[in-house]
Amino acid sequence: MSKRNIEIPVHCKGIAVVLLKKFGEEYKVLLLKRATSILKDAWCYIGGSIEEGESAWQSAFREIEEETGITEVLLYTSNKLDQFYSPYENYIYMAPVFVGYVNDDQKVNLNYEHSEYKWLSFNEALEQVTLPGNDEVLTFIEKHFVKNTPSKLLRVRNYK
Template sequence: MKEVVFRCTGISVVLLRTVDNRVETLLLKRASSIFNHAWCYIGGGIEEGESAVEAALREIKEETGLIPEQLYTSNKLEQIYNPKENYIYTAPVFVGFVHENSEVKINSEHREFLWLPIYKAIAKATIPGADEILTFIEKHFVQRKPLPYLLVRKEG
């Protein structure tokens, strides 16, 4: 029997900002071989010697130029099955809050970006499962104040 293994070699990050008392989430349109033209949130690999939190902060900076004011672990995992190599890719999902006036500077991995109310982001997200993660984030980080023990980094 050949086992399906789990590999956790990356992270995902949902960025949120509040504008006029409305919470918006950042979606990025991919411009790479993986998920080309897909609308999604931030994702990337964990580099040698990095923790997942360090990878999340690096990927946020690389993909958007942003530095979150607060970064939380969502207590949720993203997962994708790779049928060619017979493994399940898992990634911890983080939630970052950025200042409403923060300027997004996307890198070459993306074609464009949008800040959307979360219900519109749920509808626009392309990758299967992203809608479930965004719905979870909406319930636990938008409709409610995030639980303090989930905070992994705060600026200042």
Template sequence: MNGAEHAKQAVPFRCEGVAVVLLKKSFDQYRVLMLKRAGRILHNEWCYVGGGIEKGEKAWEAALREVHEETGITKVRLYSANQFEQYYSPKEEYIYTAPVFVGYVDESQPVRLNHEHTEYQWMTFDEANDNAALPGIDDILHFVEKHFAKKAPSKWLRIHGEND
């Protein structure tokens, strides 16, 4: 056998989007904003905020824009979760990966959904895990609960935008 018979094929990675877990403190307990999707992908499933990175945009800028577009929320203390959402697309043969951000939201900010979602709910972490659309979301939620809800996040993960 020669080397050509054992040539390897790589599965490409695509990092074109972001995921944002929004937290709001309610009665000394953090709750997670979960949104019910209206589109054809994951229709009627509960997810956190997510979306694509536009040309010229940094990932954290996309995170803030997506939060605003999908929820109407404008004031967010944003952190890098130091985690990544990942899944494999068998149809298109690639591995999708997206940096995860955590945003702390003031209790008084109202949520105004756009066309991408039909409803929202501020859930406990247990409720969010029970309702999460796909495996892997629960891992991210457990991580966020441990490192961002049960204790203060590291200052090194804080993202300071232009409005900070």
């Protein structure tokens, strides 16, 4: 009797965005506290679904504006994926991670999905994030987008 191998499906239906803002000489990371039933009270960076007809980068711009009210951002793809396994639905969720540099004049205006926000140093953000794996994403972003200048090839142009 042969056993058939079963694959775990991979779903890539969303995006993640880490926003950076310079305070003096230091870049800080925006973390948001979830207010809805999905991940309630979890501290995380921006995340959301890709809507029909959108590319991932278009979703990133939309989610930034919806969740924070920020409209001016210099956006890069990071070449990093946010991922987790859902034991309830038996799939692996993967989302491309984008990095956005925010201008000084851009203020955060949260929507209903979040109850609080904080601009934190990378060390503080690493201690604050709730989900395992978020710390790896933040460490990667710090190395490639704060301590080093990102490649121009990773820059996302807003073609609205």
